[in-house]
Amino acid sequence: MIFASDLDQTLIYSERSKGNVPAEEMEPVELYEGRHISFMTKRAIEKLQQLVTLTQFIPVTTRTPEQYHRVFGITDTFRPLYAIVSNGGTILENGQPDQEWNSIVRQAVKTHCAEQAEIFSLFDAIAAPHWVKSSRLCDELFYSIVVEREQLPIDAIEELKKQIAPLGWSYSLQGRKIYLVPEKVSKGAAIQYVKEKLQSGYVFAAGDSLLDESLLLAADYAIAPAHGELGRLKDANPHISFTKLTGASASEELLDIIIEQAGKRIAAGIV
Structure with a gap:
């Protein structure tokens, strides 16, 4: 099973976007120009650590590779085998670009866009x-x-x-x-590629924005924080579940839900 998740305003938050979570409950996860600019709640880190024992965690982000590598709380703490960056335009395997995917995407963009x-x-x-x-x-x-x-x-x-x-x-x-x-650069197409490489049969996905929609459409189970672009378009997205909480608290809620769903599949012998 795969857990593919957007980062900004899904798992990680700035001081401005974290909502009413007290600062002492947050841990820094990104360092930029000598200061910490992104955070996760301590409980979300614990829950993600639990989830990676059940699933293959794949960060999925619009960030460029350089911007993604700044997020030490993801890259160093969890060391994902795969990461999807540049909105799906680049796939990193052990931190290095997958050249086959790079060629596929760039040729598609050249031909169709x-x-x-x-x-x-x-x-x-x-x-x-x-x-x-x-x-x-x-x-x-x-x-x-x-x-x-x-x-x-x-x-x-x-x-x-x-x-x-x-x-x-x-x-x-x-x-x-x-x-x-x-349009040929999409998170959804990238996760399908990684899913095939891993020969995985099931994808959980989380994301907050319209740029995450293709990822969530490609997933077997999709969830979005209530505060994002997608949360304002709930009626148009019946395939997506939404959190009740907003801000950084939403990350804890969605991780809880996916842990529960993944546990049920494992208990039933369906992975």
């Missing part, structure tokens, strides 16, 4: 300094753009979505970041 320059030119046509703070091309695959969310030109953004969809690209807004991503 518009070139990056064309997409960014469409975005650049509506961009303005008062709401776009920075932008970068991640892993030579997708764009991550930091914005002032309250200043977004909603009508122009809606038009951008319509323009890029037929070009094989998608738009997602998460917190203060806009992601422009080729």
Whole structure:
């Protein structure tokens, strides 16, 4: 069995996104420029340690490989055999890129999706300094753009979505970041690849955002924190279970649920 989970705002949280969990109940898991910027609850770490004895834990994140390796609380503590990064564009095996997957994804993007320059030119046509703070091309695959969310030109953004969809690209807004991503780069396709490599028969998955939707659709059992993008679209996602709790407490709840579900399968001899 596999437990494939998004990281940010699913398992790990910033000080701002952790909710009302007291600081003394949190453990740092990410170091950046000399300071800790991401945390897990102590109980969530304990529960994840329990879960990895029952399942193969696979972190799944939109972070680039460099950003993922900063999360020492995952990479050093749990040492996952596989990690899916760059929104599915890169798969790491023992910390190194799987070259076969890299070739598959990049060829699919080249064949079926518009070139990056064309997409960014469409975005650049509506961009303005008062709401776009920075932008970068991640892993030579997708764009991550930091914005002032309250200043977004909603009508122009809606038009951008319509323009890029037929070009094989998608738009997602998460917190203060806009992601422009080729549709052939997906967490769902990546987990299917890893599932086949591991010859696993069952996937539990967790994630909070629209970029996690393909992962959750590919899973046999899917759960999302109530606070995320997907939590605001519950009626459109009947295949996903949702936590009752929000913030960092949601990570404990979803881990509890998956531990219970995995235990039942093991007890029944179904793995």
